[in-house]
Amino acid sequence: MSFLSTHKLxxxxxxxxxxxGIDFExxxxxxxxxxxxxxxxxxxxxKSISGLVRPPPGSIRFxxxxxxxxxxxAVVAAGIAMVPEGRRLFPSLSVEENLLVGAHTRRPGPWxxxxxxxxxPALAPRRTTPATLLSGGQQxxxxxxxxxxxxxxxxxxxxxxxxxxxxxxxxxxxxxPGIRAxxxxxxxxxxxxxxxxxxxxxxxxxxxxxVSLHGRPASLTREQITAAYFGV
Amino acid sequence: xxxxxxxxxxPLSRGFWLVATLLILVLAAAxxxxxxxxxxxxxxxxxxxxxxxxxxxxAGYGGMISIGQHAYVGxxxxxxxxxxxxxxxxxxxxxxxxxxxxxxMAAPLSRLVFVLKGPYFAIGxxxxxxxxxxxxxxxxxLGGGSGESLTSVIVGVPAWEREAVIxxxxxxxxxxxxxxxxxxxxxxxxxxLTAIRxxxxxxxxxxxxxxxxxxxxxxxxxxGLGLVGALIYLIKLxxxxxxxxxxxxxxxxxxxxxxxxIGTIEGPIVGTAVYFLLRYLLADFGxxxxxxxxxxxxxxxxxxxxxxxGWVAHRYDLHLFPTRRRMRLGTKAEAAAAPALDTVANxxx
Amino acid sequence: MAAxxxxxxxxxxxxxxxxxxxxxxxxxFGIMRMxxxxxxxxxxxxxxxxxxxxxxxxxxxxxxxxxxVPAMTVVGYGLxxxxxxxxxxxxxxxxxxxxxxxxxxxxxxxLEGFSADARGIDAGVIETASLALGGDLAVGWLPLxxxxxxxxVIAGLELLLSRTPLGRAFRATSDDQxxxxxxxxxxxxxxxxxxxxxxxxxxxxxIYLAIRTTFGPMMGPSQLLFAFEAVIIGGxxxxxxxxxGGVLLGVSQSIGFRxxxxxxxxxxxxxxxxxxxxxxxxxxxxxxDA
Ligand SMILES: Nc1ncnc2c1ncn2[C@@H]1O[C@H](COP(=O)(O)OP(=O)(O)O)[C@@H](O)[C@H]1O
Ligand SMILES: [Mg+2]
Numbered sequence: 001m002s003f004l005s006t007h008k009l010x011x012x013x014x015x016x017x018x019x020x021g022i023d024f025e026x027x028x029x030x031x032x033x034x035x036x037x038x039x040x041x042x043x044x045x046x047k048s049i050s051g052l053v054r055p056p057p058g059s060i061r062f063x064x065x066x067x068x069x070x071x072x073x074a075v076v077a078a079g080i081a082m083v084p085e086g087r088r089l090f091p092s093l094s095v096e097e098n099l100l101v102g103a104h105t106r107r108p109g110p111w112x113x114x115x116x117x118x119x120x121p122a123l124a125p126r127r128t129t130p131a132t133l134l135s136g137g138q139q140x141x142x143x144x145x146x147x148x149x150x151x152x153x154x155x156x157x158x159x160x161x162x163x164x165x166x167x168x169x170x171x172x173x174x175x176x177p178g179i180r181a182x183x184x185x186x187x188x189x190x191x192x193x194x195x196x197x198x199x200x201x202x203x204x205x206x207x208x209x210x211v212s213l214h215g216r217p218a219s220l221t222r223e224q225i226t227a228a229y230f231g232v
Numbered sequence: 233x234x235x236x237x238x239x240x241x242x243p244l245s246r247g248f249w250l251v252a253t254l255l256i257l258v259l260a261a262a263x264x265x266x267x268x269x270x271x272x273x274x275x276x277x278x279x280x281x282x283x284x285x286x287x288x289x290x291a292g293y294g295g296m297i298s299i300g301q302h303a304y305v306g307x308x309x310x311x312x313x314x315x316x317x318x319x320x321x322x323x324x325x326x327x328x329x330x331x332x333x334x335x336x337m338a339a340p341l342s343r344l345v346f347v348l349k350g351p352y353f354a355i356g357x358x359x360x361x362x363x364x365x366x367x368x369x370x371x372x373x374l375g376g377g378s379g380e381s382l383t384s385v386i387v388g389v390p391a392w393e394r395e396a397v398i399x400x401x402x403x404x405x406x407x408x409x410x411x412x413x414x415x416x417x418x419x420x421x422x423x424x425l426t427a428i429r430x431x432x433x434x435x436x437x438x439x440x441x442x443x444x445x446x447x448x449x450x451x452x453x454x455x456g457l458g459l460v461g462a463l464i465y466l467i468k469l470x471x472x473x474x475x476x477x478x479x480x481x482x483x484x485x486x487x488x489x490x491x492x493x494i495g496t497i498e499g500p501i502v503g504t505a506v507y508f509l510l511r512y513l514l515a516d517f518g519x520x521x522x523x524x525x526x527x528x529x530x531x532x533x534x535x536x537x538x539x540x541x542g543w544v545a546h547r548y549d550l551h552l553f554p555t556r557r558r559m560r561l562g563t564k565a566e567a568a569a570a571p572a573l574d575t576v577a578n579x580x581x
Numbered sequence: 582m583a584a585x586x587x588x589x590x591x592x593x594x595x596x597x598x599x600x601x602x603x604x605x606x607x608x609x610f611g612i613m614r615m616x617x618x619x620x621x622x623x624x625x626x627x628x629x630x631x632x633x634x635x636x637x638x639x640x641x642x643x644x645x646x647x648x649x650v651p652a653m654t655v656v657g658y659g660l661x662x663x664x665x666x667x668x669x670x671x672x673x674x675x676x677x678x679x680x681x682x683x684x685x686x687x688x689x690x691x692l693e694g695f696s697a698d699a700r701g702i703d704a705g706v707i708e709t710a711s712l713a714l715g716g717d718l719a720v721g722w723l724p725l726x727x728x729x730x731x732x733x734v735i736a737g738l739e740l741l742l743s744r745t746p747l748g749r750a751f752r753a754t755s756d757d758q759x760x761x762x763x764x765x766x767x768x769x770x771x772x773x774x775x776x777x778x779x780x781x782x783x784x785x786x787x788i789y790l791a792i793r794t795t796f797g798p799m800m801g802p803s804q805l806l807f808a809f810e811a812v813i814i815g816g817x818x819x820x821x822x823x824x825x826g827g828v829l830l831g832v833s834q835s836i837g838f839r840x841x842x843x844x845x846x847x848x849x850x851x852x853x854x855x856x857x858x859x860x861x862x863x864x865x866x867x868x869x870d871a
Contacts, residue, residue, distance in 0.1 A: 050763060051762075052759065052762070052763070071762070071767070072762035072763050072765075073762055073765045073766060073767040076763065076764065076765035077765060081763075082763050084759075084760055084763060088757055088759075088760045090752065090753045090756040090757060090760070090761075091756055092752055092755075092756050093749065093752060093753060093756070097749055097752075097753075098753075100746070100749060101749055101750065101753045101761070101764050101766070102764050104746070104750060104764050104765045104766050105764075105765035146764065147763075150764070150765060291674070297673065297674055297677055297678075299618065299677075299681065344854060344857065344858065347857050347858070347861045348813075348857070348861075350673040351615060351616035351673045351676075351677055352616065352813065354616065354618070354673075354677055355616060355618070355805070355806070355809045356813075356857070358802075358806060359806055359809070359810065359850055359853060359854070360854075362806060362846075362850060363847065363850045363851070363854070366843075366844075366846060366847040366850070367847065369843065370841075370843050370844065370847070377843070479802060483681075483685055486678065486681060487682070487685075490678050490682075494674075518692075518693060519689040519692055519693060520689070520693065522685055522686075522689045523685075523686050523689045523690055523693070525685075526682040526683070526684075526685040526686040526689070527682070527686060529678065529681075529682040530664070530679050530682040530683060530686070533668060533675050533678050533679045533682070534664070534667055534668060534679065537668075537675055
């Protein structure tokens with residue numbers, strides 16, 4: 001039995017359908033990357049898992065239990081946390097307060113404010129700084145740390161490199177092994193294909209709401225990926 | 233615009249137009265075959281449709297939710313009072329002029345209330361209406377808080393003529409404002425309005441002059457309300473600030489439109505019928521009809537937010553007034569422009 | 582001169598009552614982004630609750646708070662959870678219309694239940710006792726108590742908002758309710774708690790209103806307008822601003838009343854409109870709501 005699986009997942013916004021029958025599986029402890037062009041449905045897939053989009057019941061299972069249709073707070077309580085696209089920090093809260101809001105569910109586990117600050121040393125001197133005054137990279141670190149504060153078994157990251165300078169992206173990706181060290185499973189949505197292939201155990205490529213390719217990075221050729229990505 | 237869809241007249245809507253035209257002709261002849269009581273009732277029905285239509289125009293089409301539209305009913309009433317009692321204008325002529333007065337007042341008042349957005353606008357308009365009430369209560373020349381009687385300006389007019397003309401004016405207001413709004417929405421401004429209601433930011437970027445169209449709608453709504461306000465007080469013949477600037481007028485407009493169906497032309501007509509029915513059924517129970525009316529409005533908002541007519545139209549795909557030259561922005565483009573996480577999980581329910 | 586100082590002093594203290602009116606409104610503005618049109622009617626409902634409590638249980642007017650405040654808290658929670666949450670969205674229209682409907686329902690139920698007669702609650706000597714300030718000046722103990730209560734309520738709420746996990750969850754939800762849900766915050770419950778708090782304060786306001794003046798079923802809308810004016814004058818997002826807004830409104834009304842008894846409320850409205858024109862964001866806006 002897989003850790004997380006979706007079965008013929010359909011999801012969308014009102015009358016608009018964004019996902020068409022997605023079969024997607026993740027094993028415990030894995031890091032899986034989801035790649036695909038803009039608008040392919042990557043964020044919608046993450047939002048379906050996290051409960052922001054409500055797909056039909058039965059189409060998503062997490063640790064054996066059906067979670068499709070649960071509210072976002074219930075999904076967090078079940079052990080899935082999400083780093084939303086565009087970071088979305090709470091602007092009127094300080095760094096520390098942002099992190100503490102992440103701990104709202106009080107799920108037991110190793111993550112504390114201090115541990116997040118150890119993971120991202122750049123944040124340590126900015127503990128009481130209002131979130132809006134941080135640089136983009138620091139905001140991304142807070143967004144990741146905020147999600148970790150709920151001690152998730154599964155962490156969903158939506159485009160954590162978006163709009164950041166390469167050296168900043170590098171320092172954020174360097175934290176990933178530290179997150180996986182506790183056994184946390186990670187699903188990364190990433191537009192930067194090279195980066196995705198480098199960190200992931202497996203990749204899925206989405207194209208217009210369907211899985212166009214999946215496999216281990218080593219087993220996929222550049223041509224296959226290009227074709228799956230752009231649909232040419 | 234590429235995505236524009238024009239819904240054309242259907243056989244059913246043509247049939248409706250025929251029946252409606254006949255009905256209006258029959259009603260126009262009513263002073264010759266109906267008594268005073270019935271005429272008054274039909275007149276009230278007609279002017280309530282007109283009032284509701286003006287709130288519908290503002291809120292349902294213009295997206296401006298005002299809880300202070302009784303300001304313009306009161307302005308119309310006081311314009312009638314000043315023009316006919318104090319300036320010697322014939323009261324029948326004073327009614328349309330009162331509409332003009334309301335329009336002229338609406339322009340500067342809009343600058344005040346337009347500062348506030350959304351729900352704040354709603355309450356801000358209420359404050360403005362209350363200011364007008366209090367100002368009028370402090371003008372001794374207009375009777376101060378107790379107001380004045382208009383009986384003296386109308387006694388010269390023969391009784392039948394008086395009743396008939398007032399009746400015709402009410403009928404004309406109900407039919408005319410409904411039709412006027414229909415034409416307004418069908419031609420020229422309908423498209424812009426729908427676009428503004430759907431998304432102010434998007435329409436601004438499409439080059440719709442949001443501010444100008446909103447002002448136009450606000451002034452038009454005020455003009456209609458002013459005219460109807462004058463008409464109402466030409467029937468009531470006694471004007472006081474507390475009555476003319478009473479929130480009751482806005483309560484009626486809002487309940488009628490909400491129950492009937494906001495943002496449709498048919499809605500206010502249906503809503504007015506429901507109002508009359510409830511008032512008739514609960515006539516012996518004091519103000520209970522208002523409790524029931526309020527409860528119906530709340531339930532409609534919770535269970536069928538498009539109102540009775542919206543529900544019917546959706547269910548049977550029925551459009552008696554095919555106004556809907558709706559501009560459909562491509563869903564994809566619209567979504568891409570929206571911030572990533574919003575719209576979906578926003579409901580708290 | 583003494584008359585002028587007296588007018589202003591009375592106005593400031595009246596502002597305390599308006600701040601109590603406004604606090605609940607300000608909370609629901611700030612957290613749910615909605616305007617509760619029935620807010621004034623809930624104040625009056627609380628006044629009637631207090632009146633019934635005093636009349637039937639023979640309780641002291643202040644002790645009635647032990648009944649009224651918990652009752653209003655429950656009303657607030659239920660109202661938000663079961664009536665308002667379902668209509669909350671980006672569209673401001675449905676919650677406005679629903680609370681507008683509730684406002685009319687409450688008014689007419691009170692009218693049917695209690696008739697249009699004006700009522701009042703007798704709180705004993707405190708209603709007339711006053712503190713001499715030297716010269717011809719004196720302030721009543723009751724207005725002082727109301728003002729002190731307003732300061733205490735606002736200080737308490739500010740502490741709650743800035744120092745507690747609940748307050749943090751309120752601020753996070755106010756910033757971005759979608760992401761707050763991703764953090765495990767159940768916004769339906771949180772909104773209901775916020776409305777429960779708002780209505781608890783409304784309960785206190787209703788009791789003081791009932792002690793200070795006579796009241797009737799149709800007085801709700803005026804209280805709503807005063808509360809709204811205090812919030813807008815003070816500026817959104819700051820409860821201390823709301824207190825200041827209440828004081829400014831109270832002083833304006835008090836000056837108006839002194840000039841001509843018919844002008845009191847009018848001058849209050851005009852002060853509000855003046856602020857609206859000259860400083861639409863309010864006098865003490867915190868930029869939290871940018
Ligand atoms: N809130 C929304 N409302 C409507 N459509 C949306 C919304 N968010 C995304 N979409 C649409 O769903 C499709 C998939 O979007 P998304 O999952 O965000 O793609 P990706 O993350 O791969 O760029 C796109 O066509 C997009 O326009
Ligand atoms: Mg995306």
